[in-house]
Amino acid sequence: MPTPITSRDDWRLQAVCRDHDPDMWFPNGVHGPNDPAKIICATCPVRTQCAELGLPEHFGIWGGLNEADRDLIRRGITPPRDEPGTPRNEQSRRRQELVRNHILRLGYDPEKPLPNGIGVRVEEDLQISHAQFQSARRAILRSAA
Numbered sequence: 189m190p191t192p193i194t195s196r197d198d199w200r201l202q203a204v205c206r207d208h209d210p211d212m213w214f215p216n217g218v219h220g221p222n223d224p225a226k227i228i229c230a231t232c233p234v235r236t237q238c239a240e241l242g243l244p245e246h247f248g249i250w251g252g253l254n255e256a257d258r259d260l261i262r263r264g265i266t267p268p269r270d271e272p273g274t275p276r277n278e279q280s281r282r283r284q285e286l287v288r289n290h291i292l293r294l295g296y297d298p299e300k301p302l303p304n305g306i307g308v309r310v311e312e313d314l315q316i317s318h319a320q321f322q323s324a325r326r327a328i329l330r331s332a333a
């Protein structure tokens with residue numbers, strides 16, 4: 189049940205979602221950066237406070253983060269922050285950096301061949317597709333050559 193707002197300074201008074209259907213923040217299935225609620229959250233001035241409040245939650249979008257994003261944060265992984273409108277090359281660059289850092293975190297050299305199963309582990313941990321992982325890997329190996 190929502191906590192009643194009792195103070196004029198409560199940050200929730202600035203929440204952009206107050207003017208929208210709350211069901212939008214509880215969509216079914218996995219959603220990406222173009223989810224309508226995420227697009228609205230991206231314009232919200234209290235996004236940080238909302239994301240902090242929602243971190244322990246397991247349902248819904250809080251501060252522009254869905255459960256998949258929060259799960260990554262809880263495990264100490266910075267989730268991909270592809271805001272709507274982020275250029276594709278910037279999205280690829282960020283994903284490449286994320287993959288590189290995660291391979292390092294798992295104890296492997298991102299510029300060397302990986303043991304079986306590590307690619308799938310990275311894809312699952314970062315919740316990226318196989319094609320996105322392969323593309324990031326190719327770019328990392330190219331930059332090392």
Ligand code: SF4
Nearest residue numbers: 203205229232238251
């Ligand atoms: S960040 Fe999103 S969910 Fe949170 S208050 Fe703002 S619009 Fe609502």
